[in-house]
Amino acid sequence: MQPTANLAPRSILAAIALIGALALGAAGAGARGARRTWDFEKDAPGRIASGFTGAAGRWEVAEEGRRRVLCQKAESEDRTFNLALIDRTSYKNLDLSARLRAGSGRTDQGGGIVWRARDARNYYIARYNPLEDNLRVYKVEDGKRTQLDHADVPGDREWHTLRITMNDREILGYLDGKKLLVAEDSTFPDAGMIGLWTKSDARTCFDDLAVSE
Numbered sequence: 187m188q189p190t191a192n193l194a195p196r197s198i199l200a201a202i203a204l205i206g207a208l209a210l211g212a213a214g215a216g217a218r219g220a221r222r223t224w225d226f227e228k229d230a231p232g233r234i235a236s237g238f239t240g241a242a243g244r245w246e247v248a249e250e251g252r253r254r255v256l257c258q259k260a261e262s263e264d265r266t267f268n269l270a271l272i273d274r275t276s277y278k279n280l281d282l283s284a285r286l287r288a289g290s291g292r293t294d295q296g297g298g299i300v301w302r303a304r305d306a307r308n309y310y311i312a313r314y315n316p317l318e319d320n321l322r323v324y325k326v327e328d329g330k331r332t333q334l335d336h337a338d339v340p341g342d343r344e345w346h347t348l349r350i351t352m353n354d355r356e357i358l359g360y361l362d363g364k365k366l367l368v369a370e371d372s373t374f375p376d377a378g379m380i381g382l383w384t385k386s387d388a389r390t391c392f393d394d395l396a397v398s399e
Contacts, residue, residue: 221398224272226254234270241306243268243384250391257289261387264293267326268388269306271381277301277399278377283349284395288316288341288388295341297384297392299348302374310374311383312350312359312367316341323350323359323367325374335359337366345393 229235229247235256238245244260245268258268280301288296298313307329314321319341323334339361349360354375359367380397384390 219399221396224256224395225393226256229254229256237273238270238381239273241269241271242266243270245270245382248391250393253393255287255391255393256382257389257391258297258382258384259389261389264386266386267329267331268297268384268386269300269381270383271300271303271306271379273379275379275397276377277380277397278375279353280380280397280399281349281351282380282397283347284382285345285347285393286314287345287391288314288343289390291317291386291388291390294384294386294388295390297382297388297390299350299395300379300381300383301350301352302376302378303381304374304376304378308374309378309381310350310352310357310371312348312357313383313385314339314346314348314361315388316343321348321359321361321366323357323369325371327373334369334371335367337361339366 226235226247231247234240234245243258247254248257282301284299295317296315300309300311303309309326312323321337321339324331347362351358355370355372357369382392
């Protein structure tokens, strides 16, 4: 009977080890899927938000009513992509969203969200343009922009929510909860930075940027 007596403690220890491994796995999965948000409420007006780097344009936190928002305020040249990237972000498969409100702009208006950015010249971008009444997703490779999908939408200067999901090659784009963009691309297969974007003289404000894996 001695072997049977020794088996019980070993079984208990094995069960404890299994439970611990499962718990660690669940915790790791939760960390990987954790949602991060930026609402700019703790950032000082008149300067770029903490953790953001402006690669082009003039990005400043501003007061809008009782809220603080991050705005692109430069009237850049026609071919300029105004870009602000968030330091130390790295996402591959993601769910990314932000609220935006178009301000002024004679050549361009609106703006969008950037993901899988290698640097300021290589990334994916989805943008809403009320001047052109459309929503589009592009890849920007070595500074050159290539359209991946397009949707016609009514343009205005109200607040809208732009959302992108990307899993491996598949890109889905939403405006105010409605799916409008579907594309596939493998130009940037690795994790990269996220950020905000406008083009040319489009002066636009952003709020409630959020991302999860």
